[in-house]
Ligand SMILES: Nc1ncnc2c1ncn2[C@@H]1O[C@H](COP(=O)(O)OP(=O)(O)O)[C@@H](O)[C@H]1O
């Protein structure tokens with residue numbers, strides 16, 4: 001049934017001055033992620049010059065390390081971007097990643113008994129993605145059909161995926177036998193780490209989906225006004241289920257990459273990364289109220305998180321400060337979003 | 346005005362609707378001709394919204410028939426009504442204000458172009474076609490590439506109307522379309538209704554503002570406690586008589 005909404009009188013128009021200031025603020029807010037990244041890089045560069053007489057940004061080793069640092073939180077954040085744009089959230093991605101990492105390792109070991117490591121790799125990757133679909137689908141059904149709030153549904157799945165991942169791993173890490181997995185995970189092609197190249201390919205697919213397909217357009221509409229989407233005949237239920245599967249798949253990729261990189265699967269692989277991934281999305285300009293966000297923004301957001309983390313290690317700060325820094329950045333980003341929203345009203 | 350020699354777009358007879366113990370509509374009849382604006386008036390709780398919701402597929406009437414273009418129809422959902430060409434403009438429900446004009450007009454029916462075999466949403470073409478429809482209604486959007494949240498309430502409503510017209514709505518229903526708008530915007534909506542009328546669309550609109558009603562309507566139907574207590578051609582009635590019908594029957 002359609003609900004008749006209370007009608008409010010429009011607010012009086014802001015004066016010219018206030019409007020101009022607001023426009024500047026809006027521009028600033030739109031580019032805040034780029035600006036923040038630039039400032040961070042400049043700060044660490046300055047530190048490097050003053051403290052070591054060296055360079056931070058122009059050192060290829062640093063660039064490569066930051067790129068590799070970015071991969072995992074970014075992969076989780078890519079799917080999360082879709083979910084957050086739709087007005088939801090997926091708290092389960094960290095342990096979906098762990099589950100996927102463990103299953104990939106087990107299946108690779110099992111398949112490797114055949115002696116064909118190429119085939120084992122394919123089977124293991126398929127299994128890693130396949131197992132990720134399970135929590136994603138359940139999340140989707142809970143949220144779309146049973147009307148469980150995303151925060152609660154995916155928090156429950158966080159617990160379930162975590163438990164199952166640890167059970168499958170028997171409480172420890174699962175080392176991968178045989179070298180192909182590790183060789184790909186740590187190898188390079190044309191001087192670029194394979195995992196970074198693969199991540200770029202996934203980025204392209206996700207960007208295409210979000211910004212150029214009807215599905216992406218529908219996700220924005222659902223986040224902007226779900227009633228408008230329903231009225232336009234969009235199948236919001238299926239789109240929502242697909243969202244959480246997509247998010248889980250992108251976490252599954254992160255799990256597979258983890259196993260490839262460390263030649264071992266671990267249930268806790270994604271545990272510390274959940275916060276980073278949500279940080280990347282909101283720093284990148286997505287609103288937790290839904291309706292806005294981009295893949296480009298999320299990439300910048302993930303780079304910011306990685307630069308903070310890597311940079312703090314680089315300048316020899318206690319590593320635990322990373323959590324503080326990322327947490328603070330999340331809160332500030334959400335505040336900026338809140339203020340922007342308020343200013344519009 | 347010679348609407349009587351055309352076939353009616355809508356013809357409702359003996360419509361009743363009960364909510365539990367409350368008789369919201371009782372044996373109501375309503376006719377709407379193409380190019381006609383019909384105003385629904387009545388006090389709060391008179392049944393105006395319930396009546397239009399039976400036409401837009403939200404409520405199923407308990408008794409009575411709805412004929413649309415001469416055929417009896419049974420609307421199960423608002424979707425069926427819209428697909429048939431009966432569109433309702435709501436204040437808040439129609440627009441995704443994070444999308445632009447094109448995105449809204451084509452929401453759910455996006456235009457796609459192929460690049461190397463891959464489908465890409467064609468934003469430029471959707472915007473262009475949406476603007477053309479809006480221009481026909483004399484609606485002008487200054488920065489059509491911006492999300493609709495930067496537009497005023499009246500402009501957003503115009504986009505919702507434009508969307509309906511773009512998809513060939515033949516009956517347009519508006520429940521208090523001007524209630525949330527400032528005076529200049531109210532006037533604009535009245536102008537749009539005039540244009541719709543000229544293009545042969547049938548418009549039903551609910552309003553509390555008798556000035557608006559007398560300005561654009563051809564006919565007025567007054568409800569009181571779920572019953573039709575009067576129906577007049579606007580040219581043959583006045584404010585006083587309408588108010589009397591609303592309060593006293
Ligand atoms: N979905 C509903 N369930 C129960 N009662 C309803 C419902 N919708 C409307 N009513 C009641 O029906 C009567 C007519 O309501 P409505 O059609 O909204 O009046 P109006 O739009 O003329 O103000 C009111 O008494 C209202 O409370």
Ligand SMILES: [Mg+2]
Pocket residue numbers: 393394
């Ligand atoms: Mg009403």
